[in-house]
Amino acid sequence: MSTSTSHPLSRVLPNRPLGPMRSPARALGWFSIGLGLAELAMPRRLARIAGAPNLPTMTRIFGLREIGTGIGILTSKDPSPWLWGRVAGDALDVATVGAGLVTRGRPLRTLTSVAMLLGIAYIDMQVAQKAPPARKLEKRSSRDYRSRSGFPRSPTEMRGIALKPSTPMGRTAGSAATPMQGSPVQPLVQAGEPTSSVLP
Amino acid sequence: MKALCWHGKEDIRYDTVPDPEIEHPRDAIIKMSCCAICGSDLHFFDGFMPGMKSGDVVGHEFMGEVVEVGSENKKLKVGDRVVVPFTICCGDCEQCRRGNWSVCERTNRKKDLGDLTFGHTTAGLFGYTHLTGGYAGGQAEYVRVPYADVAPVKIPDGLTDEQVLFLGDIFPTGWQAAAQCDIQPTDTVAVWGAGPVGQFAIRSALMLGAEQVIAIDNVPERLDMARAGGAITIDFDEESVLERLQELTAGKGPEKCIDAVGMEAHALRSIDSMIDRVKQAVMIESDRPHVLREMMYVCRPAGTLSIPGVYGGMVDKIPFGALMNKGLTVKTGQTHVNRWTDDLLQRIADGQIDPSFVITHTVGLEDGPAMYKTFRDKQDGCIKVVMKP
Numbered sequence: 001m002s003t004s005t006s007h008p009l010s011r012v013l014p015n016r017p018l019g020p021m022r023s024p025a026r027a028l029g030w031f032s033i034g035l036g037l038a039e040l041a042m043p044r045r046l047a048r049i050a051g052a053p054n055l056p057t058m059t060r061i062f063g064l065r066e067i068g069t070g071i072g073i074l075t076s077k078d079p080s081p082w083l084w085g086r087v088a089g090d091a092l093d094v095a096t097v098g099a100g101l102v103t104r105g106r107p108l109r110t111l112t113s114v115a116m117l118l119g120i121a122y123i124d125m126q127v128a129q130k131a132p133p134a135r136k137l138e139k140r141s142s143r144d145y146r147s148r149s150g151f152p153r154s155p156t157e158m159r160g161i162a163l164k165p166s167t168p169m170g171r172t173a174g175s176a177a178t179p180m181q182g183s184p185v186q187p188l189v190q191a192g193e194p195t196s197s198v199l200p
Numbered sequence: 201m202k203a204l205c206w207h208g209k210e211d212i213r214y215d216t217v218p219d220p221e222i223e224h225p226r227d228a229i230i231k232m233s234c235c236a237i238c239g240s241d242l243h244f245f246d247g248f249m250p251g252m253k254s255g256d257v258v259g260h261e262f263m264g265e266v267v268e269v270g271s272e273n274k275k276l277k278v279g280d281r282v283v284v285p286f287t288i289c290c291g292d293c294e295q296c297r298r299g300n301w302s303v304c305e306r307t308n309r310k311k312d313l314g315d316l317t318f319g320h321t322t323a324g325l326f327g328y329t330h331l332t333g334g335y336a337g338g339q340a341e342y343v344r345v346p347y348a349d350v351a352p353v354k355i356p357d358g359l360t361d362e363q364v365l366f367l368g369d370i371f372p373t374g375w376q377a378a379a380q381c382d383i384q385p386t387d388t389v390a391v392w393g394a395g396p397v398g399q400f401a402i403r404s405a406l407m408l409g410a411e412q413v414i415a416i417d418n419v420p421e422r423l424d425m426a427r428a429g430g431a432i433t434i435d436f437d438e439e440s441v442l443e444r445l446q447e448l449t450a451g452k453g454p455e456k457c458i459d460a461v462g463m464e465a466h467a468l469r470s471i472d473s474m475i476d477r478v479k480q481a482v483m484i485e486s487d488r489p490h491v492l493r494e495m496m497y498v499c500r501p502a503g504t505l506s507i508p509g510v511y512g513g514m515v516d517k518i519p520f521g522a523l524m525n526k527g528l529t530v531k532t533g534q535t536h537v538n539r540w541t542d543d544l545l546q547r548i549a550d551g552q553i554d555p556s557f558v559i560t561h562t563v564g565l566e567d568g569p570a571m572y573k574t575f576r577d578k579q580d581g582c583i584k585v586v587m588k589p
Contacts, residue, residue, distance in 0.1 A: 141580055142581070144424070145583070148428050149429050150428075150556075150557030151403070151429070151552075151553060152554075158430070159407075159409060159430070160407070160409035
């Protein structure tokens with residue numbers, strides 16, 4: 001039967017990154033989201049700290065770009081394009097912040113920010129170059145659990161065995177979904193009955 | 201003695217700690233012969249469980265031989281071989297007498313913390329947060345068992361440690377998850393999470409007569425094991441869970457839904473899960489309830505949601521309208537282990553099920569710290585780690 005359930009919760013994005021470069025890529029993804037949120041929340045302050053031009057609208061747009069890139073890295077089966085997208089974004093950031101040499105009177109601060117951005121760009125490139133496409137990775141381990149049922153017979157034969165009055169294994173089941181007759185459930189205490197409260 | 205101790209996020213160490221001693225006449229000291237890492241241990245390993253303290257001895261799935269018994273303990277004697285349930289029960293309070301062992305009113309020695317966090321205290325637990333008593337756990341050479349004349353289950357000869365170890369937690373947990381669904385012969389039971397508890401829930405649902413059991417996960421080996429246990433599987437990386445469940449139930453939805461995932465759902469591809477991750481990172485939400493939302497949406501009206509998966513605190517954006525209007529029943533809680541142990545021990549002895557099927561890695565206790573990461577990251581096909589001293 002074909003159905004067409006569509007609910008926001010079921011919206012499927014591509015798979016998350018896998019492989020040996022997964023951790024650095026994921027770290028960059030989260031860094032991207034964090035930086036993007038900061039750019040959205042306090043663009044003027046960030047521009048002042050970085051010695052960049054005071055362009056709050058553009059900074060917020062850059063913030064959205066960072067968040068989008070971060071989500072892409074974290075959720076993509078093949079994060080490489082998103083990582084290269086970060087590198088391209090880094091170039092844009094360097095150019096924008098570098099303009100602060102003209103518009104801001106704090107060249108040392110601006111140059112420091114540019115140097116940091118170049119460092120981040122270098123890391124982005126390293127991770128992007130080494131991140132293998134997920135389609136080349138083997139998701140399955142070499143272990144084989146296809147015969148591990150835990151049952152003495154096929155699952156079909158074991159269906160409902162706990163409800164049968166007597167089982168092929170000689171077990172008398174009784175009320176399997178309720179506590180056993182012999183379980184150590186005691187009668188409730190009577191009202192007013194003294195109880196010990198000693199804790200070990 | 202040697203023990204695995206928590207020292208912070210992703211920091212479990214094989215430490216030397218003082219040997220435990222009898223502190224109360226009902227106590228017993230157990231020499232551990234076999235223990236395991238539980239999925240709920242990963243919550244403190246990942247730093248999501250509040251109330252942990254550096255140096256805490258962890259672990260709550262363990263068994264062993266009684267080597268010392270308190271003077272008032274009439275149940276155990278030296279040499280007994282026992283499985284110790286993860287819940288510590290007094291056996292005397294009203295909840296214990298009702299069989300509600302996991303909400304024993306007396307055994308949480310940090311009752312104030314429990315009251316403050318949950319409204320009312322719950323039972324003390326081994327090797328877990330101080331919200332549940334802060335008792336030293338079972339991933340150690342020796343363990344002090346408080347109220348040892350109540351919960352420990354004596355094991356008859358002829359059964360191996362591997363066959364009975366899981367009576368202390370994950371087998372009764374999976375069983376209770378299925379049992380409290382009140383499964384009918386025409387029911388479809390959907391189980392989210394094919395980890396150890398999910399595997400036992402699948403087999404329990406089948407043994408309790410479900411017409412169809414569906415397992416949802418994205419790890420191939422776990423899905424293989426679920427199929428071996430009789431489940432139809434859905435790989436949520438490859439197909440839409442909601443669409444597939446609708447297909448398998450003629451558009452009606454599963455009557456019974458079991459959440460064997462809990463607070464750390466890894467459905468990274470869903471938008472709500474991504475938002476949960478961000479909220480969790482900035483500490484405005486403690487748990488990631490993707491599975492809860494999905495179950496509430498997909499469950500057949502008048503169905504049951506059974507939640508053995510552990511949640512620790514606050515969750516957001518729960519579709520309570522779906523829950524209410526569809527008249528769903530929610531059953532949850534830590535497992536009342538001793539409700540089920542006699543029955544399940546007998547089923548193991550009778551050969552109906554051999555719980556050791558779930559063990560994928562057996563290592564020495566000293567290798568435990570590394571195995572936490574292997575288990576958490578599902579490396580090397582890891583589903584269940586058993587450790588021996």
